[in-house]
Amino acid sequence: MGLNLRNAIIHNVSxxxxxxxxxxxxxAIQGGEEKTLPGLGVLMEVFxxxxxxxxxxxxxxxxxEGLSK
Known part of the structure; x- marks a missing residue:
């Protein structure tokens, strides 16, 4: 059974x-852990x-602008 990470993340913050x-x-940002990147990506997708x-x-x-600093 495959885990749908996107749906799990959305479910967790709905x-x-x-x-x-x-x-x-x-x-997630302050923690700086790689494992939080997918969650931030899902929130970015929702936005x-x-x-x-x-x-x-x-x-x-x-x-x-942030990338050019």
Missing amino acids: GNNQDQLKDTIVD WNNADPQEQKMLLETIE
Whole structure:
């Protein structure tokens, strides 16, 4: 039986409020563990799929700027 990691991550954070989601993201980043990267990727996918083109553009600009520092 295969584990669907994407669905498991979404299930684990579904129903969380903004503070809980922020804590999840901050903890994953501050922890710096490779195992949290898939979870952050799933949250990024959720954002991207629900963002309008302007929000997507803002995200891309922010990432581009952050990578050039």
